[in-house]
Amino acid sequence: MFKHKELNRTFSQNLQLACFLTFAAGLVNIIGLLEFGRLVTHVTGHYTYFAEAIGRKELSPIIEQFGFIFFFLTGASTASLLIYITGRKYPRYSHTTSIFLEVLLLFMVIFLHNQLGNITSSYILLFAMGLQNAMVTRVSGAVVRTTHLTGITTDIGMELVSFFWKKGEERKKIGRQLTLQISIAACFICGGAIAVFDYGSFGVEGLFIPVVILLGTMAFDAVRRDPHSEPTIHT
Template sequence: MLRQPKEKRTLNQNLMLASSTAFVAGIIDVVGVLAFLAFTSNITGHVANLAKNIVQQDFDSILVFGLWLFMFLFGAFVSNFIVKSLQHISYYRAHSAPIVLEILVLIFIAFYGNNFYKESTQERQIVIGALLFAMGLQNSLVSNVSGGLIKSTHLTGLFTDLGSELADWIHPRTRKTEEVKNKIYVRLTILVFFIFGGFAGGYFFNIYEFKVFYFVPVILLSILYYDLLPLAWYRITRLFITEKRTFSKNL
């Protein structure tokens, strides 16, 4: 899912990346609402709240919403900066590094939430900022990897693009291309898995509370493992063949 640059990606690779990251985003968004009473991927809503508080001159809230917006922006910045810095070495390393950073952030939140979280306003604001940073990392990465096709947390843009592409597909004067059909598949996959992730996040949070955040890194690790599996299998096969030849020569 991460080894290929955007120019060489297949539909299956994009579908797997879209489903896994949208599932993660759905879990985190709903758990964020249940645990902290705030969306962790709804940047439009935070901008609206920032504008409202500016009008009301609520300077404490202006600072909070401004910080939250900055954390999402900073996550996107860090993700793209890492990719640009490492892609000349390896696309896999460049694309996996932001996911590793996201995993570390989520593990910290899980550990802190299970052991130290006292539900204070300041703690809530800091944890929401950390989650927005993680979502900024993820959204920027998948957009970068897929050439802008996948945005796992940006459902407003998804509905806009999906509506336009469905119009292209249905309109009698439009040539129905494979590219348009594939884009529709990807958009629908993001939508379905985001909803499914939200349902799973809400259900399991009611049972396990902050322990849900330990489960999310497992999904992200599966994305990293998917690309390592063929390489590991290749090396194991090479090692087996080499040892077999050595054994035959000794005979």
């Protein structure tokens, strides 16, 4: 899932990457919401609250909402930096370093959330999700995004019209894109729905499930043979 970069990737590689990591993000998002009262996989809402706080001239909410945006942004920047630095010497593992760091951050929240508090724990989860989203964006050539659905929902709406309008090979290509986009949305929803039951049984320790998923993707990628028979899909 991580060995091939951008245009060298196949449709199945992008689909696997999308399903596993989007499912994990859906889990993290709901557990973050139920445990800490914040959405932690995207910052659109936080930009809204940030603007509202500025308009109301309320210093504490301004600082808090700016922190949510800042940590997601910093996570994305960290992923790019890790990819650049690691890729120079160990290109095969340049993207899995971000996944490993994300796992460490989830462990930090699991074991230290009582000491860290709700706000700091939310910041850490936003950093982790910014890290994941940037890594996936880089490895897939911006074909896959795993932590938010605004752009995906827009793409589905546009591609549905194109799918019924186009014919032949172009329609098949759009069908693959729709399959990928709908899979991302479905996996995010499924991850979130399962997280409700997961949190009810285990609380914040339910984050162990996305940890297992992330470690599983790294292990799967390490042992899986490179596919040669499937054509590369350029998107």
